[in-house]
Amino acid sequence: MVDVTLAAVTGARCSGATLLGTWVSATLAEPGYFSWLETGLLLVGIAVSLTLFFWRFGPILRNIFRSKKDTDFSLAPVGRRVWDFVWEVLCQGKVIRQRPLPGLAHAFVFWGFLAFALVTTNHIANGLRLGFLSPESYIGRFYFLFAAAWAVLVAIGITGLFIRRFFVRPIWLGKKVSIESGWIAFLIFLLMVSYLGAFFVSPGGDAVRALWWTHTLTLLVFLPLIPHTKHLHLVISPVTVFLKRAGFSKIPPLHGDEDFGLVAGKDVTQLVSLQVYSCVECGRCTEHCPAFNTGKVLNPKEIILGVRSYLNELGPASEVALLAEARPETAFGETLSMEAAFECTTCGACEYQCPVGIQHVPVIIGLRRGATNTGAWEDTYGTKLFLALEKNGNALGLSAMERDKFIQKEAFPIFDGTQEYCLWLGCMGGYDPKGREIISDFARVMKYLGTTFGVLKKEKCTGDPARRLGNDLVFQTLAEAGLKAFETAKVQKIVAICPHCVRTIANDWREYGIAPEIEHHSEFMARYKDRLPKQASGESIVYHDPCYLGRYRGVYEEPREIVSLAGTLVEAPRSHERSFCCGAGGGLVFLGEEKGERVSHVRAAELAGTGAQVVGTACPFCNTMFRDALAEMSKTPPQLLDIAQLTARALPEMHGLGTRDQGSGER
């Protein structure tokens, strides 16, 4: 054995190189032999630890496997799953990128654990007299030092996280400070210290044995604690990330005559069970939730934990309703409320942020489905919306003749199969004065580019608000009618100004058929950016990423290219994947008054706060939400223009194009 003595280390004048030199030649000190008693004790310890582990883990696994099967699940595309696994789990990509400093600390701990895999195995094997890594061999020496380096990083990381949780106390981690997390942190720290300590003691002494047993006992205590705490994610979250439903915010189809959504425990599927048990309670979802940030009851983390509590308390076969209106005595009674479920704008920020693969939006919509499909949700505005969709085929309850009048006034060609594109108006484009302006301007852009297009004679709503509010009856009726309309008219390509229409037609309608390919007008215009005029306005334009275009569809650059043509692009503090919702989504724009601050006002203030002269939008709903909000903020608010309007204002007056009177956008 190479001789390393404490004296050599402490006695030497500490020049870094000398120390390092001394260090590098060090290696792990291990007990030379184990008595049968010790081995026996170890075996007993392992047995007890494993038993306690499975005592808790068993029921959890049972709950997951006993949950309803996911009928729409398929392993393909495997490539995507592998990539997500590599990036999110192995590289800790999301963990670090979305919360850099704590994320890095956590990454250290995680990578450290991976690095320790062999070490720990060998450690236990030693105790069973089956050790395979010798501290003297080159591999052994290298590996133990490698692990030691990681141990230092882990120790630093876990200390940092401890300080954050117990002293900085960010509210996202929960109102109550989690004592158990403190114990886990302590145990991890102890594991590292007891490992590192073995480099500084001489082999063969009692200290070595003491350290070894400390390390071992810590391991044996740690193991059963895993399934009892949120550290269960150590075991299952890699699986959760791998098995995520393909597609962001993918809403699973209902199956059979008895399926109405997440009504009770028996409707919770295996995937959802797996996900709720993976929750690490980090609160990243809640941190970015527009509802939570404006004083509403909804807390995405608590929804997930509420479902978990339900499963723990009542199990996956229970018929008791999930939404807790009738069970105020339960722990999850407050958070799994109908009120909370219907405050969600489905912006997806929660799902986007989750580092362990929990998909919040399908859960919340599932809860809404359970309430709406069974008639349990009795809301004046909701009912009005559903009746309007049933009777008038549009979300505003207006007569379809209003849309006809608009088409006639603008002299839009009717789609007859000869044109390249079908221009989809949508409810806002067809009936809202501002939406109509956006359509008119976009039509001018298309005419300028020489693209042929036509509008459908009759349009019904895509059903987006019904879908997000959980009314599958109305949604199915509208989706099937829409698919048939496209088929009858022989439409091949669709372009729309509304990201909600685009999302619903491209993705949600798949449950009932495949629609023709559809794109958003930003994607269309970006393709022709070289032919669109470059404006020298020098105006500063702050672009707001719509949730359904950004997070849902991954379209970030194309609208920016259009904005850059019209002026100078300015970014809002929260942009791209972190864009803060305008508040209209999830059908909420059709519902009544919201509690707390108005989401639209918070975002409008943020946008106006950049000092930009213009607020650029790419969604007619964002546009309508900001219009009132900006007007209320100041007497001279920034101009509010859609990217179509920004583009059309620079088009030359062509025959048949007409001019557009660009008012202040404020009426």
Next chain:
Amino acid sequence: MSGVLVVMEQRGGNWNRMSFEALAAGQQLAAKLGVECSAVVAGDGVASLSAELTGKKLAKVFTVEHPLLKTYTADGYVAALEQVVKQAAPAYVVFPHTYQVRDFAPALATRFGQVLISDVIAVHDGPVFVRQLLQGKLNADYKQTGAGPCFVSVQAGTFRADAVEAGAAAVEAFAPTLDAARIRNKPGELFRESAQTVDLSAAPVIVSVGRGIGEQENIGIVEELAKALGAELAASRPICDNGWLPMERQVGSSGQTVSPKLYLAVGISGAIQHLVGMKGSKTVIAINKDENAPIFEVADYGVVGNLFEVVPALTKAVLAAKG
């Protein structure tokens, strides 16, 4: 069987003014057909009302009196009028289209194997009776094809009450035979709802104010107009958000949905969130300084002008007209 019989309506000794429109209609129909026109008043102690009709150009004024007719019941009125119609044997029975008539006239017509031609907006030669179908989208010509008296009710405002011709008429008392046991309903007293909360959905006339009003103090001029018209005051969202008017007066997608006879939009642009709350109004008058304001697309009458001038002028004119 000949002649026109007009059924007048009274309650508690007071006329329902629409009866005189029906009277004018009956007289004009009788004149066109060259036949006589008579009237009938039912109730208890209505002699003075009948006396008023003696100065009109009528053949007879039937006064149908009975204690059981003091308060209106469908059973009582149908039984009594059935007897009168059998005796008078008119070819046409004309009613004003009131709530009360809707309640009993169809049953009366059934007793004669007839169907009431209700809510008539015009009478053409034939006679052909014109009604509206599909919420006013179409007009329809109705004719009687069966034998027996033809029952018709006329819509308010179709004929003018002041067009009733004067003349001389004789009063004929008629005592119907009524059985108390056959009157099955027990009507209670009339009452009005206490106006605790603002129920815009019940208001027949609404004056609504929007951002064009500028300042909170200016709302007063719109309140004056509302008072003059006997209308309820409502507002678009921004006004309520500012706290200038209570939230319950908000009309729009997140407020109340209204469908009054008249909706006067003052300084309201007509954003979709507001339009969906008032698009069901029968008549919309809009005052806005912006000729491109979307509100004009749903208005029946529009004024592009300064509301601070138009509204006070309108208030003055309304008060003058009401006298």
Next chain:
Amino acid sequence: MKILVAIKQVPERDAQVHVAADGKWIDESDLNYTINEPDAYALEEALQLKEKNGGEVVVVCAGPERVTSTLREALAKGADRAIHIEADDLGERDTLGVARILADAMKVESPDLVLTGLQSDDLGLGQTGVVLAELLGIPHATIIMHVEVTGGGLKVKRELEDGWFQHVEMPLPALLTIQSGGNKLRYATLMGIKKAKTKETKTVQAAAAAASPAIMLERVYLPEKQKKTEMLTGTPDQVAAKIVEKLKFEVRVI
């Protein structure tokens, strides 16, 4: 309590109407049909009465095959049974004729209460309920906002002109025509539609038209005045005078 609700299937409110070639009715080729909205309120009232007092709600509809979809919707909203009176010749019957076939189907059921909407969205005569009551020989009340079941029968709130109301006490069986807007309508749910599949729809044939109709719809045509925005111009006083004139004679609120 057995409640029968007479519902009618009418062309969608929103639909653009074209006069048929023969001018006697509208062109039905491109039409979508739906439940008559006032009848939806009658159905809602019936469902709420059932929820409060127990019993059964049976919906009755006369018409061709296509009315079965409206009956299904009514079942989906919560009605227990449906009766389809098959009749392809409703256009040739008048109110009395239609009420007769409804009465025939209803007599067999011996209902405690019959509800109908105030009037229909297409013809708008507003009489079928009253005529039906007369044929069934039961008392009726119209334009009802609120219904309460009492020991001896019903206590209903009747709407009158000018914001007046009246309570009326009535024995059962009785018929009521329900005012729109009294209750909040419920939306059809997925669960309701699924349950509707298991509920009974009975089909009966309408008796042949007994006599020829008393009144006939001769022809339909577009009214001369279409809805157009009339802009009023002039000085404020002139405009005010013009408005007052409209208020007096067109709108009739003064």
